[in-house]
Amino acid sequence: MNLMEHMGIEPGRLQFSWISSAESTKFVEVVKDVTSSVKALGPNTTYKKQAVKVA
Amino acid sequence: MSGYQDKIKETAKRLLKEGSVEMVIGFRKGTLPMMNEPCFIRRPEDVHQLVWDSNCGINLANYLTDRKEKIAIVAKGCDSRNIVTHIIENKIKREKLHIIGVPCQGMVDKRKVAALCAGDIENVTEDGDVLTVTCQGAEKKLSRKEMLQENCTLCIHRNPVLFDELVGEPVAEQTGIDRFAEVRRIEAMESQEKWQYFEDLLAPCVRCYACRNACPLCYCPTCFVDESKPQWVGKSQNPIDIRTFHFLRAYHCAGRCTDCGACERACPMGIKVRQFTSKLNKDVLEMFGWEAGMTLEQRPPLDTYKPNDPNDFIK
Known part of the structure; x- marks a missing residue:
């Protein structure tokens, strides 16, 4: 993750979590956190491969 | 440095003659200046090909992967560390190796030299810290220290960490880098x-x-x-x-x-x-x-x- 951010991925766009199948509440919290932090960052403009344009 | 070269040849010859190794991996002169290439010596009469100077930057540990025969290898500080990595990753066995350690004082970055010379470089010789570059008939003296590869200027492990014999006294490690x-x-x-x-x-x-x-x-x-x-x-x-x-x-x-x-x-x-x-x-x-x-x-x-x-x- 450090190298990803080092090469220009915004902090917060890549997240890791460890959630047991029994931790439903944690799962919901993490999903909420991730979506809100990624929404705050806006769409990813850098690490994105454009589809090849065919004439 | 030239002392190293004679010692490397001598050691390689001895090891091949007594049959304790089947092959010696070292460097020989490349076809272009500053481009020494890896070489694999199997006969004592071929050891004269071996060279050692400031253009031996290639990492010879690369040629050890999954080798089965008994090998002697010429190793700088970094090469020796990669040999250690190879051993702990089971890519070569320690007992299959005879490591000829070479205390290193950094390798020359051919791009730095080329950038200072207009046109093709015909020849490069070195004597201590002085590199003499022949470029389009004209000779130019450069400081070897200033021409080192960036990683060599930042190196803190110039002496081999694992070896069976050293070809020279250990060199002083760089500090405060x-x-x-x-x-x-x-x-x-x-x-x-x-x-x-x-x-x-x-x-x-x-x-x-x-x-x-x-x-x-x-x-x-x-x-x-x-x-x-x-x-x-x-x-x-x-x-x-x-x-x-x-x-x-x-x-x-x-x-x-x-x-x-x-x-x-x-x-x-x-x-x-x-x-x-x-x-x-x-x-x-x-x-x-x-x-x-x-x-x-x-x-x-x-x-x-x-x-x-x-x-x-x-x-």
């Missing part, structure tokens, strides 16, 4: 700036994979970039594919890279490939206090688990 100044300069940038920095850095990449081929860590029978079922990464010149190749390759070297500079030396486009691996080297040193290839006694941090491993990134 800020090895990660360049990494910190990039760390201080904003994300957008960082992205652009690597975009510009990799723009000349032609994906020849010379960096991978020169790297002693890259010994997978099939590299992830060559796989097509499944295809892990696009094979095109698309900047995203190029970036994916470089950072994934770097991740494969995490905690294993000795900063030997072979990748950067091999790059035909002069890309500073070490920008990726130095960041990982810095992280692994800060998080695990680890430098690759320093000991046979300890497993590398990324193939062991400890309860106190840093895991702040997991939420």
Whole structure:
């Protein structure tokens, strides 16, 4: 993750979590956190491969 | 340095004659100046080919992978650390090796020399700290110290860590060096700036994979970039594919890279490939206090688990 951010991925766009199948509440919290932090960052403009344009 | 060369020849001859090794891996003069190439000597009468000077930057550990015969290998500080890595990763057996350690004072960066000479370089000789470059008939004297590869100027392990014999007295290690100044300069940038920095850095990449081929860590029978079922990464010149190749390759070297500079030396486009691996080297040193290839006694941090491993990134 450090190298990803080092090469220009915004902090917060890549997240890791460890959630047991029994931790439903944690799962919901993490999903909420991730979506809100990624929404705050806006769409990813850098690490994105454009589809090849065919004439 | 020339003393080293005679000692290397003498040792190689002795080992081949007494039959304690089947092959000696060392360097011989390349077809171009400053381009010494690896050579594999199997007969005592061929040892005269062996050379040693400031153009032996290639990492010879690369040629040991899965070898079965008894081999003598000429090893600088970084080569010896890669040999250690090879041994702990079961790519070669210690008892199959006779390591001829060479205390190193850094290798010359041929690009730095070429940048100071207009036209083709015809010949380069060295005497102590003086490099004499012949370029279009004119001679030019350069300081060897100023022409060193960047990784060599930042090196703190010039003496081999593992060897059966040394060809000379150990040299003084460099101290008080800020090895990660360049990494910190990039760390201080904003994300957008960082992205652009690597975009510009990799723009000349032609994906020849010379960096991978020169790297002693890259010994997978099939590299992830060559796989097509499944295809892990696009094979095109698309900047995203190029970036994916470089950072994934770097991740494969995490905690294993000795900063030997072979990748950067091999790059035909002069890309500073070490920008990726130095960041990982810095992280692994800060998080695990680890430098690759320093000991046979300890497993590398990324193939062991400890309860106190840093895991702040997991939420």
